[in-house]
Amino acid sequence: MASTSNSLLSSKFLGTQLVLLSPPTPKTTSSSPSLSRKKLIITQTALNKKIKNSGSNFQEFSKTATLATLLLSSITPQAIALNDIVSPPNPPEITVIEAENSSKSSPFSQTLSLNAPVTSSSDLPDGSQWRYSEFLNAVKKGKVERVRFNKEGGVLQLTAIDGRRASVVVPNDPDLIDILAMNGVDISVSEGESSNGLLGVIGNLLFPVIAFAGLFFLFRRGQGGAGGPGGLGGPMDFGRSKSKFQEVPETGVTFADVAGADQAKLELQEVVDFLKNPDKYTALGAKIPKGCLLVGPPGTGKTLLARAVAGEAGTPFFSCAASEFVELFVGVGASRVRDLFEKAKSKAPCIVFIDEIDAVGRQRGAGMGGGNDEREQTINQLLTEMDGFSGNSGVIVLAATNRPDVLDSALLRPGRFDRQVTVDRPDVAGRVKILQVHSRGKALAKDVDFDKIARRTPGFTGADLQNLMNEAAILAARRELKEISKDEIADALERIIAGPEKKNAVVSEDKKKLVAYHEAGHALVGALMPEYDPVAKISIIPRGQAGGLTFFAPSEERLESGLYSRSYLENQMAVALGGRVAEEVIFGKENVTTGASNDFMQVSRVARQMVERFGFSKKIGQVAVGGPGGNPFLGQQMSSQKDYSMATADVVDSEVRELVEKAYARATEIISTHIDILHKLAQLLIEKESVDGEEFMSLFIDGKAELYVA
Secondary structure, three states, rough: OOOOOOEEEEEEEOOOOEEOOOOOOOOOOOOOOOOOOOOOOOOHHHHHHHHHHHEEEEHHHHEEEHHHHHHHOOOOOOOOHHOOOOOOOOOOEEEEEOOOOOOOOOOOOEEEEOOOOOOOOOHHOOOOOEOHHHHHHHHHOEEEEEEOOOOOOEEEEEEEOOOOOEEEEEOOOOOOOHHHHHOEEEEEOHHHHHHHHHHHHHHHHHHHHHHHHHHHHHHHOOOOOOOHHHHOOOOOHOOOOEEEOOOOOOOOOOOHHHOOOOHHHHHHHHHHHHHHHHHHHOOOOOOOOOOOOOOOOOOHHHHHHHHHHHHOOOOOOEEEEEHHOOOOOOOHHHHHHHHHHHHHHHHOOOEEEOOHHOOOOOOOOOOOOOOHHHHHHHHHHHHHHHOOOOOOOEEEEEEEEOOOOHEEHHHHOOOOOOOOEEOOOHHHHHHHHHHHHOOOOHHHHOOOOHHHHHHHOOOOOOHHHHHHHHHHHHHHHHHOOOOOOOOHHHHHHHHHOOOOOEOOOOOOOHHHHHHHHHHHHHHHHHHHOOOOOEEEEEEEEOOOOOOEEEEOOHHHHHHHHHHOOOHHHHHHHHHHHHHHHHHHHHOOOHOHHHHHHHHHHHEEEEEEEEOOOOOOOOOOOOOOOOOOOOOOHHHOOOOOOOOOOOHHHHHHHHHHHHHHHHHHHHHHHHHHHHHHHHHHHHHHHHHHEEEHHHHHHHHHHHOOOOOOOO
């Protein structure tokens, strides 16, 4: 083992500062085996135990100190065994001297000086009751091994390193736990009721912190974590608006992308022009509209128009949904409305768009038992912000709804919503333009005719037409085609109207024949009725709940005006009964099926409306009876009893029955007269399963059929 020559070997090892002073010794060669060949590893636990158990035994302490010095002074790590350490020839005396920072060091952090007297643990206080100062000194000297607090926390039991036990009365010292922990003292609390002492105090201190933290996260969860700087949110942002703001709107939509709503575009273009060229209108004394309400059926493009206004105007734009104002907590909705308009006024002139405004704009006080307080406060605040005492300058409010009938009258008055723009279903020309817009980016075949598609889709909205073209593209991809042809569009149209095709449906020959004659009866009566819609297609392929379908192309003018003549309604009832009449003529009255149930419902509804509402009955006359009752939840009164007598009800029933029997007789006459055409059409349907309008009309030309004359 190498020795030191008048040198000081100093280092920290395992929390112990060792200073070794020894006289020079000549270099000797040990006959013992080389230390590098021992391959024995000394661990921190072994050395720590050696130091702790050595006490005043110089022989053991000398081995440990020499080992630590060797390990720390050696350049090359070696594996050393404690038993291989050779004690020095002249054992010096050892004195334990407290370090200057002993109060902050571990129990074994001491300065050891050789050639000094060694002190033992006899300097510990006597007796089983120690003073608190004596206890602290013993702890700092490392002479206390463990302490145990009692249930009150005012008295503790200690165990010294020599095994002695004593008790100490502990004052209220907040630093005691830190001192014990820093000096390596094992701390425990008595079992049983005594555990409520120190731990109970800590638990009482932590409970309010946990409660406030839970309340904080509850507020953040309630408001979705939005708001506040950086979008982190917080309890103070709970009543703030969640609207989306764009200083320079980039919606990617302009008026050129909106088709089929020319009148609505014109009125909204004026609003945009107001913002861009205000002098043009103010010179004539005109004022910019404060609000514009977009009204129309679902899917007609109300939100799309609002996005186009944002893209065209170029002014700051706020967008939100009315449902964002409705919250569980009363007053939050009104607070968010205030916050939204405060932000908007700071950016004026600007546009605020509220989608589905009927969520908060319903009639106040409607329904049994009163309205919702939170919703009423929200709409009251909205009314005040749009046109209240302080006014609303420079903020244009756009709103959209498909339920204008439920909105509060105070919200619809001029000064709040000055304009109500109706976005209705497009006509034929509008549908052609919409189809052209939604066909961009799609590979279309040359046989696709947008005009024919538009005429086959009466009543379709822009969303419906977009879905039609998308379904056609999906069908073309499923069939592994490179282009979308008219067949894919026709199949997609039937899928949307009647449901998907049942390719695996089990249909017997008898049922297939029955369905073919049933649908041929509808088509035959409809084609021979004067002033009725032409037949577009006949199919006996099962779709959805229907075993077969007959498509008619309704008049665009009739759909636009909504005016139907008495003769048209009578023809409609006869066409609906044509299927049942064909079954009876071909298969007999005993073999008819339930396939005409929906037809009977349609006939009964039309006949009763003709008598009760349209004044088409001579016995009832021009009197409307049995008006529909209102919805009490929309602020209307519900009719509790009929407004006509039992005698009038008997007359109504007899008139309805007379109209239905007349339609049945007309359908029977037409089918019996043209039974040959019925057989040909049914046979063609059995062979091909579907017949288009042109092929169907060729049968009438060959059969020289004539229109029915009453």
